[in-house]
Amino acid sequence: MxxxxxxxxxxxxxxxxxxxxxxxxxxxxxxxxxxxxxxxxxxxxxxxxxxxxxxxxxxxxxxxxxxxxxxxxEPAPLFELKDWLQYFELFWENKLGALGRFLETDDADSEN
The missing domain is CATH 1.10.10.10 (Winged helix-like DNA-binding domain superfamily/Winged helix DNA-binding domain)
Incomplete structure (x- = not known):
């Protein structure tokens, strides 16, 4: 449907x-x-x-x-939700990657 x-x-x-x-x-x-x-x-x-x-x-x-x-x-309609969320997953991955890089540089700065 x-x-x-x-x-x-x-x-x-x-x-x-x-x-x-x-x-x-x-x-x-x-x-x-x-x-x-x-x-x-x-x-x-x-x-x-x-x-x-x-x-x-x-x-x-x-x-x-x-x-x-x-x-x-009936799980088929959940694919609509999965597709919608998959688009936004790109943003989450980018933000998490940026956070990881920030934390790594922050740790390196505090060691100096």
């Missing part, structure tokens, strides 16, 4: 720490809401609302098994 057609985009979806924890939990296995809820100090309704946001962003898939709805991670 394209981010522009989604009700919530990937960035909005992962902005919340509970939703990030949900993604981690669902990365290892498919789970029903009742089992997911046991991992959080919030109501089952609140968990369902977070799952809805993740689903609308395309980050989780749901499927019916009998009366139960099971959720699993």
């Amino acid at each position: 394209a981010a522009s057609s989604a009700k919530h985009d990937v960035f909005q979806a992962i902005a919340d720490p509970t939703r990030r924890s949900l993604l981690k939990l669902l990365s290892s296995q498919e789970m029903p809401v009742t089992a997911i809820s046991q991992h959080f100090p919030i109501s089952r309704t609140a968990v369902s609302k977070h799952l809805k946001v993740l689903s609308e962003a395309g980050l989780v898939k749901e499927r019916k098994v009998g009366r139960e709805t099971r959720y699993k991670l």
Whole structure:
């Protein structure tokens, strides 16, 4: 699902720490809401609302098994986030490199 057609985009979806924890939990296995809820100090309704946001962003898939709805991670939309962050990684590396050079010259100056 394209981010522009989604009700919530990937960035909005992962902005919340509970939703990030949900993604981690669902990365290892498919789970029903009742089992997911046991991992959080919030109501089952609140968990369902977070799952809805993740689903609308395309980050989780749901499927019916009998009366139960099971959720699993759908990692493909995270590549949009990875690509966005990768662009800014260049700036981080440059800043860290500059800091390293500064610290090396500062150490050399203090030894003299």
